[in-house]
Amino acid sequence: MENRSEAEASPCKSLVAAVSYGTASMAMVFINKAILMQYGHSMTLLTLQQLATALLIHFGRQTGYTRARGIDMQTVRRLLPVSLFYNANVAFALASLKGVNIPMYIAIKRLTPLAVLIAGIFSGKGKPTAQVTSSVLLIAAGVIIAAIGDFSFDLLGYGMALTSVFFQTMYLVLVERSGAEDGLSSVEIMFYNSFLSLPVLTFLIIITGEFPSSLALLFAKVRILTPHI
Template identity: 80%
Template sequence: MEIRTDAESTSFSSSLIAAVSYGIASMAMVFINKAVLMQYAHSMTLLTLQQLVTTLLIHFGRKMGYTRARGVDLATAKQLLPVSFFYNANVAFALASLKGVNIPMYIAIKRLTPLAVLIAGCFMGKGRPTTQVTLSVILTAAGVLIAALGDFSFDLFGYSMAFISVFFQTMYLVLVEKSGAENGLSSVEIMFYNSFLSLPFLMFLIIATGEFPYSLSVLFAKSYSFSFLVILILSLVMGIVLNFTMFLCTIVNSALTTTIVGVLKGVGSTVS
């Protein structure tokens, strides 16, 4: 009989907690975002607010001693710039894909991410995962192909944007895992740099798409509604929780584990 040491048990518990926390936060975020977007349709402005609040919260938390995150370092910022780029590119292409792909097919295509992470890991010399994991990922990808064959509303542009989004999501998760393993960065530090570096890109995006400044005036108008404010604050808080648990799960476990948890989240959301 195999006996776990205390260190192994602690490591296993941390990995499990990180994965479960990300799954719960991810599933909850789907419903919270849905509730917000039913009243406030400017999704990119909402994402910008989430990143701004994240940046300010971590910054002041560090100043007041609530977090051990290190201060802004130019070398680290340059190192994590690709993470921020791929993160925001994933968001931009995901939103673009939804213009031509229905939501069920979009969710199905995003389930190709574990396969993409699996392939990326092999190219980066991480080694081959267990046969059970490989077969599970391939089975998920096969299900996506079957779903695509039954999609009579096929849109080449939408599908292309969704596949590119899968690529960008794969890249930023792999880079997050690498940053945590090789550079010793915590999930809070990666989250801070990702949010901070995302702000210029998101500001450009909401101006280029025409959301700003109209989206801001709509936000001020709706701020008089107490119920909307509650949902908005909940969305901002859960945005922080989601990113934290996602980065934590990726660092403690792996990019592949995070994507598989995302697939399970999609199943749970569908059932709910």
């Protein structure tokens, strides 16, 4: 009886998980777009995001709230390329949101399955089934049709979004082929990713001139939003 009830609950849990993921994904895009319309320093935002993530997981480990293990240099070497591709994907995605409207941004990101499909063929993964290929090509055709009718076409924004698709594809292929994340929990992966990202991101915001003016602008925006604090 228990096995039957668990089997019946499984589709319901899967549906809830899928809806929750879709809602969170859509909300993230809208929130990022709204923030970038008011504060255009996307690299600084990404750096602060990774810093906050690393600190929260570290404090969670110190207080016993999470079971994430400490830094291991062998794991660092294994995850470094994965982390670089991940952050490149996020950085270009945020940059593209400055010039691309939300529907087109979402549409362009849907080209990732096509890119993964092509990368898989060239990397010797094998030819996908006709059903998978036709589905992915149909999505890509829809993206092209939508782009043709986009009256707010921004070449730089489109270029950034397509570059983000490329880095996301490389990230997914690298993770699949290297098995770099094997044996790590999702919290540990997040911690390593944030830890490895911070030196590179800090260097980038300094050489591009974002920092420290971007931080001063952020504090000014926060004071405007919270005048009584």
